[in-house]
Amino acid sequence: MKLKMLAIAGGLLAATALSTAGAKADVKIGLLGGVSGPIAAMAPAMIDAAQLAISQVNDQGGILDGETLVGVVGDSACNPQGGTDAATKAVNIEGVTAIVGPHCSGAVLAAAGSVTVPAGVTMVTPSGTSPEITGLDDNGMVFRTVPSDDYQGRALARTLREQGYEKVAVAYINNDYGTGLANAFKGEFEAQGGQIAGFAAHEDGKASYRSNLADLSSGGADTLVIFDYGDGTGLTILRQALENGFFERFVGGDGMKSDAVINELGTENLADYFASSPVGEASNALDTFNAAFTAVGGDPDAIFVTTSYDAAFMLALAIEKAGGDKAKVAESLREISNGEGEAILPGEWAKAKKLIDEGKAIDYKGAAGDHNFDVNGDVPGTFALFEVGAEGYEVVTNMK
Amino acid sequence: MDFLELVNFYIIPGLVIGSIYALGAVGITLVFAILRYAHLAHGDLATLGAFLALAVVTGFGISPLAALPIAILGTAAVAVGIDKVFYEHLRERPKIVTVMASLGIALMVRAVVQVIWGVDSESYVKGIVRPDVYFGLRIRDREIYTVIAMIALVGVLQVFLTQSKWGKAMRAMSDNPNLALLSGIDNKKVVMLTWIIAGGLCAAAGVFLGINTELKSMMGWNMLLPMFAAAILGGVGRVEGAVLGGLIVGVAEELSVLVLPSEYKAATAFAILLFMLLVRPTGLLRGKVL
């Protein structure tokens, strides 16, 4: 009787699994994200942004021969176990043509190594920043719309030096994202003649970081550079630093350019707070995305939403270009954004589809950059430094 | 570094965090001593309590401290309900089965919080509060509330355990269950009381963590291991031991930054715990050896 109940429960699960054999007419892309696990707070907005790209495609006539583009959400749980599991299901059960994600580098590396590269499915991660992804032996199947940590860390260091920052302390989260940014920043900042007067990693999820802050400030720096997530531990650190009067100025990486910081701490407290973030060279691309995402109730200042949107939109363009052929998506992905052809801004699906059908070259100018992939599938990235104004984040200067 | 700096930036934050750990650790130590298993859903119950208070704060516009009693009652009720529905049937089974069940409960409670309240960081009151300075000591009012509330709650509990009939029954169950049952103590009532107390203290831990930092859906799970360390450090079954253990873990974590690379902060609690188990396995205050 007890075993029977188990058998029935298992049978039900299997039955629902089998019933997923969806209509073949749909074109599917997998949206794998760390929905559960340590970045649970960031994942929903990123997935919503990718879904926005998908709904724009469908609103403007659909993909290929008017087929519907469907985003299949999978939970990569921010670990390799979850990442490979979600990728296997997306590739084999859902039959996706390409994948946006996973979100965390560890999941990207594992999913690429055991699932997507062998299966020949193109993968674009919007947030896997680890330099290890650059050197991955991936047959050119793994891309990312987020610049590797190296670029941003160094660009931020140069910009801060230009702005006259002499002596800074660095607090970074102890994961691939924080470590990569912090080390790149440190190297360049010192090379440019600046001084790092405090450099410490911290674990995620502790309740107090005041001792860390006291320790960092003991080096005499007046500026704290934070490489962390603005709706996670980074928020706690910034709050405790402001409340206790450690440091005079604060600078964050793109993870810190989060609306959670403004919502929770208040604009009036953030006069001396700056954050860098990747932006497109065509600056109206970002505005176009912001307006569209706000219109569907999204928050354009959430972390990695622009890169997620670009990843999904570019994959849709590439699938269109490849005629729906899984094997050609990677090649097409390079073709739709190589700096040559008519510029396509976020949301301009109908225009792009028409040009592709006519066989003309297009060049996607994304919300988070132009995304002209290099040979490793990386994007160099262009960045801007933002401050907090009355309307949210406003550009202070472009970073080189 | 001068003495004031040490107190302001290491000792005071440590005591505040320690008080929060202590509130959770007291519940853990009671469940450990009376029901005799490690309850792994404790952290997520604290998350639930914190978010219940958030619902009250946003719904009625009252301060989080005023919402605290409601959160305590709500979480206590949930804890009793979980025990009735899920743990009660496993009472006669090997304890490891209940430990696994509590792990499943942790997943379920967290899922409920994530579905109802979402996964964004929340706070009870927006903006920041700068500390007041008393004789060179920098203290925020909420930190004073946290420590005072912890002492008050544990004090009331201690009086209850030592003075009231049911409190004595609980202690008897903890000391010698067979003898307690023989002398006619109603096991069911004792178990229910234990869950009311553990659930309520859990909620308090969650609310005060939320008051001092932010509310996140993983906040309780992240706090689980330090709370266990505190309970064992103090001696299983010893309420005042759990408080002492919590404070030690909190202060030690903050102080560790001075001697260890800061990425090892989270390991401090365990290092202390291992050392403690080696030199004095009964805990600081001679608790049980299970």
Next chain:
Amino acid sequence: MELYGLLNYALFMGVFIGIYALLALGLNIQWGFAGLFNAGIAGFFAVGAYTSAILTSAAAEGRIGGFELPVIVGWFGAMGAAALIAWPIGKICLRFRSDYLAIATIGIAEIIRLVIKSEAELTNSARGITGLPRPFGDLDYMASQAAYLGIVLVVLAIAYVLVERQFNAPWGRMMRAIRDNEDAARAMGKNIEYRRLEAFIFGAALMGLGGALFAHFNRSITPEAIDPMVATFLVWIMLILGGSGNNRGAILGAAVVWIIWSVSEIATDQLPHEYAVKAKYIRLFLIGLLLQLVLRFRPEGILPEPLRGDLRHTKEGNRS
């Protein structure tokens, strides 16, 4: 959905079940037969995975490595390293009884995780080690998965046969005697501390091997894999649900729990489109609920420990 996809998914699940079954077998030696409450599986898993990664990967700047040894050497190295780490831990911690040992091992696993995450010279810190060789990795997708599954199954079968033989040998009887009545076993002149340490080290070696198999399957290992939820608690659920003290139960538990874990996502994906993200939380809720149901109706596990000898006539030994 085509048959090809289903088959690939099944192969993938088979590999994961095999790896988790190794972890569960290791835990069964420790808990099921010696009564040692090891809650630090993730630590031994990680030591095994990283040891094999360092031994077999190409040289990289900033960390030790570049040995490029054959994979099989890496796997034996993984077992050796996990056993070597387990030895001092066991020496120190096995004197603690059940729940204390659990907390101590959780703590040690966390410390191992932090060391792996922070020491760049050893493990490339948070970025992890990539580019690991995968046996038969050059074949096409399905063939390479099938080949790897074959390897995992052979390893699992060898481990199963060895462990099972050991349990039915006098050694197994002695271990059960120690577990069920320590004082009596001591009175019989058995060296309890030494025997416990032996079981702890054997179990840890199997966990290390599981970690190595996992790392090479993914061609990479990162600290994110040492999450206590998926690398420790999930294995415990598998063993308890499958039936502790029973090797076949441990393997069956790994299969049942991983299938629930993985397939539940497909089930919750049936929810309407706008709940796509919420469905993932509901999935975890369902996993928790299923666990409750199984524990409620099969608390001794799907395959209970076989009653041996005189125990057939008495009630099951009461363990806590």
